[in-house]
Structures are given as C-alpha cells and as structure tokens.
Amino acid sequence: MPARDLPVPRGAVQPVAVRLSGVRRAFGSRPVLDGIDLEVRRGEFVSLLGPSGTGKTTLLRILAGLDAADGGRVEVASARSVVFQEPRLVPSRRVWQNVVLGHVQNRTTRRIAAAALEEVGLGRHADAWPKTLSGGEAQRVALARALAQEPRLLLLDEPFAALDALTRIRMHDLVAQLWRRHLPAIVLVTHDVDEAILMSDRVIVLSGGGIRFDTRVGLDRPRQRGDAGFTALRARLLAELGVVSPQAGGHA
Template sequence: MQSRDSDAFRSHARDDRAVVLDGVSRSFAGRTVLRDVSLSVRRGEFVSLLGASGAGKTTLLRILADLNRADTGRVLVPKARSVVFQEPRLVPAKRVWQNVVIGHDSIANSKQAAYSALEEVGLGSHAEAWPKTLSGGEAQRVALARALVLEPKLLLLDEPFAALDALTRIRMYELVERLWRVHNPAVVLVTHDIDEAILLSDRVVILTNGEISLDVRIDAQHPRSRTDAASVALRTRLLEELGVANGLAVGRNAANEVSTA
C-alpha cells in the first residue's frame, strides 16, 4: 500500500527534496506499469521524463499529482502542487480570469490574483475575454497561469506543448523557463520531445518498461542551443537509450518524437 506524507520530510532543515519516490510500483489489470521506481527531485529542480508510450511516464506524474495511487512504495510531495495538462481544460462559460482561479476559493481577492497571474504570462489584456476567442498557445498560457497562481512548490507538466505549432512551442519554452526561475518550484515534465527535455531540464530521466533506465544531469547554462556539441552528444545518448538508430534520427524533427503511439 502506498504511503503518502505531503510534508514529513520537510522537518529536516537540511533536506532540500521536493519529491521523494521510494520503491513505487503500479499495476493495471495485471500489467505492471511502474516497477520499484525510486526518484527524488530537489526544490527548484527541473526534471523531464522521457520514454516510449506505455513506459509509465504519465502514471508516475498522476501519482505525484495524487490523481492515482501507487500499489506499493512511499510518495512524498508538497501539499502545494499544480498540474498543466496537454489540453488547457478551460471552462467555456467562464471568462479567462475566472478560469485562472477556478477551484481556488482560498485565494483572497481572487480577481486581483488572476489578473496578476495573467500579466505574468502576457495575457493581462485578455482577462475579460472568453476562452473561445483564444488561440491554442494563449489557452495554454491561461492554464499555466492557473497552475502558478497558488505559488506551487511542485509544478507537474503533462506534455503541455504537444498540441502547439513549432513556433508557439519555442515561445512557451521561453515562458516556462522564465516563470520557473521567478517562482522556483520543482518541475516534473512528461514529454516525448528530446530537444524539449534538453533545452529546459536540469535532469532527464528515461523510463523503460516501468523502470528508470537512465538519469542524467545537464550542467549547461540557459539559454541552450540544439546544435552545440554538448546538446548533440546528449541527444545521441538519449536516442540510444530509447532504442532509436542515430542514422535515422539525429537532425530530423521527427526523430525528437519518441512516442510509439
């Protein structure tokens, strides 16, 4: 049975971990999706999860979000956590600012908090608009504002850029990096895009058949380039771990998508 204690590990002043997974396993209908996974994420650290479809990435993220339960193991996460999904999930009948604070009844002066969050993501002028008037990138920025309005200690991102065009993705990378540095949450990003992981992360973790097969730290400073020697070498290493042939993969946009779906 899973043991979950939102803040127990914070009692130790020198413990800088925001997330602790210890021996976490999860099965569905007799199929093991996660197998004895142990992972820690420091406060303010940005970790990307890579792996083929079915490797257990989203299941792991949903356990961190308390949207799913582990069968075994220990899960330690902060109480203040937010999730941004692939779809913005905005309520059409509520204005943009109302979507930012929806479900956040504890926020005093919620309209003021919503306006402030929207200014941070560059949508202050859209606060009174209806969701149907927004572009895909704008809608996802609203979802990001909603996630950050409560100042989470843990921000969980489940392929939030997958449905966006290439140019909008780049702009979202820049926005997420800036907001991460301002708010300093621990971030766990699920992605199929290798370049995305390299450009944004402090660490890249690869899940293979429900187990961590690689955990690599990236020391390069931000902003990063896709084409410098360190990024190319890391991309090659990640592709090899994912079982993608270098000759077919390196240098092609399609190769950065490792999903088998």
C-alpha cells in the same frame, strides 16, 4: 498509497519536493511502474522521457494525487499543480474565472487571477471568453491557473505537444522565465528529446517499469541544438530510448 507532505531535511540546499521509494503501479496483470525510486528538490527541473506505455503519465498522476500507487512510499510537496496537454478551460467562465476555478470568486481572487495573467502576458484578456483564445493563449491561461496555486511542485503533462512550432518556442521561454522567478520543482513529461535537453536540469528515461537512465544536463544556458555537448547528449538519450539512428531527429 496516499501521498504525504515532506519535512525539510536538515542542511539541505533546497527542500525535497518529491521523494518516491519502491513505487509500484499495475493495471490488471501488467505492471507499469515497478519499484520507482526518485528524489526531486525544489528549484530542480526534471524531464521524463520514454516510449508510450512506459508509465510517464501514470507517474505524473501519482505525483499529482490523481492516481494512487499500489505499493511503495510517495512523499510530495502539498502545494502542487498540474498543466495538461489540453488547457481544460471551462467555456462558460471568463478567463480570470478559469484561473481561480474551484475558489470563491471575489475581489481577492480576481486580484490573484489578474497577477497570474499578467505573468503569462494575458493581463488584457482577463474578461475574455475561452473560445476567443488561440491554442497558445489557452495554454497560457492553464499555466496562469497553475501559478495561482503558488506551487512548490509544478507538474507538466506534455503541455506543448498540441502547439505549433513558434508557439511552442514561446511557451518554452515563458515556462523557463516563470521557473527562474518562482523556483518550484518542475516535472515535465515529454516525448521530445530536444525539448527535454533545452529545458531541464536533469533527464530521466523510463523503460520496463523502472528508471533506465538518469542524467544531469551539464550544459550552460541558453542551450543551442548545434553545440557538441547538446548533440552528444541527444545521441545518448535516443540510444537509451532505442532509436538506432540519432540523425533521424530530436523526437522519440
């Protein structure tokens, strides 16, 4: 079913950016999503966890309008953008042109691109070619492209997975800063339990076509992996993911 934009509910602290009711999606005879009910408000940071094949990316693609649900009701903010695991930059376009890809490229869009690149710390790279960028820089360009859309809903499909550990930490910090500044709703797909706890207001575990577990992250920011509350939540999430030994680490 096509997604519909949302009205702002009366008396809401923040408008709803995502509202799903009974959403279903199957591939052949295999149901991947089977009756998903979900609400995400603007300014809320939600992470989706689950083993491979549990529908995390399928759900994200439905929210992005890149895939259609087979049934149920899908309502999302019309201003939305996506950052994928790969930056997906066009090598024949300069960095600033990649930021405003799909738009008429003129002085106005050049200024929009410049402002977005400044926000992600790449203002001096506007005229560079994508092949000259590091992996982390390329992903920041992809983030700048998403921000240039002024989204009310930002969808992140494992955007840090291919980065080295230090670059990943820097990207975590950057996304957190941009989130606080712009206050979009963010839905992050990740396999990393620690990443979900560090970044999110709320963590959802998908399993068997539905939402197995949905919890608020009641921890003060900045969060530390060694804190008792962090350790307890990690253990609970790993258990929900079917990991027998939480001591094995923070990935699932």
